[in-house]
Amino acid sequence: MSKRLMIAGGLLVLPVSVTVDKVAASQPAPEQKPARNKGCEPSAAPSTDPRTIRLERFLARLHCPISNMAADFVHAADDNQLDWRLLPGISVIESGGGKTYRNNNIFGWNNGLEPFPSLRAGLDVVASRLGRSPLYRNRDSIGKLRLYNPDQSYVAKVVDVMNRISPAPKLTDLLNHLPQQNELAYAGE
Numbered sequence: 001m002s003k004r005l006m007i008a009g010g011l012l013v014l015p016v017s018v019t020v021d022k023v024a025a026s027q028p029a030p031e032q033k034p035a036r037n038k039g040c041e042p043s044a045a046p047s048t049d050p051r052t053i054r055l056e057r058f059l060a061r062l063h064c065p066i067s068n069m070a071a072d073f074v075h076a077a078d079d080n081q082l083d084w085r086l087l088p089g090i091s092v093i094e095s096g097g098g099k100t101y102r103n104n105n106i107f108g109w110n111n112g113l114e115p116f117p118s119l120r121a122g123l124d125v126v127a128s129r130l131g132r133s134p135l136y137r138n139r140d141s142i143g144k145l146r147l148y149n150p151d152q153s154y155v156a157k158v159v160d161v162m163n164r165i166s167p168a169p170k171l172t173d174l175l176n177h178l179p180q181q182n183e184l185a186y187a188g189e
Helices: 002-026 050-061 067-079 086-095 119-132 141-148 152-165 171-177
Strands: none
Touching: 050 067, 050 086, 050 152, 067 086, 067 119, 086 119, 086 141, 086 152, 141 152
């Protein structure tokens, strides 16, 4: 008797669930805002700079909470005449790309003890020091890394991350060779 009751109950519930699914499918899904990562200030506008796109994808593949700061990394590097891969490379080695850090210090600056008011402020300070301070200013990326952390294995680790981000340090030259939006789609017409 209980099997018959369960079958009868199942037949009654089935049409209700199908109706609910149809109603739910006919209504547009609510807009979902992108999740903001803890302590990360996203850039104001999406960038078409291929370096930013490449860096954001790289950091996202590593599940780095700072992936939404890719444009900030590129701008900070440009403003301070640094290789655009240097700061994210240091961040990945020092804090797992923002996974483990204290005091908004994703770069391990001053042995990780230097507090910053925000991640963006930390990025600006470290970029400025690496690019403009007399101690670092006239050195290439390898020279800066050797001074930043004299352990030879550290330099190799950061350079490895930099090359994983992009083996070509100057992707901005590609902008001139990229097709404009929809250029290829309409080329055959």
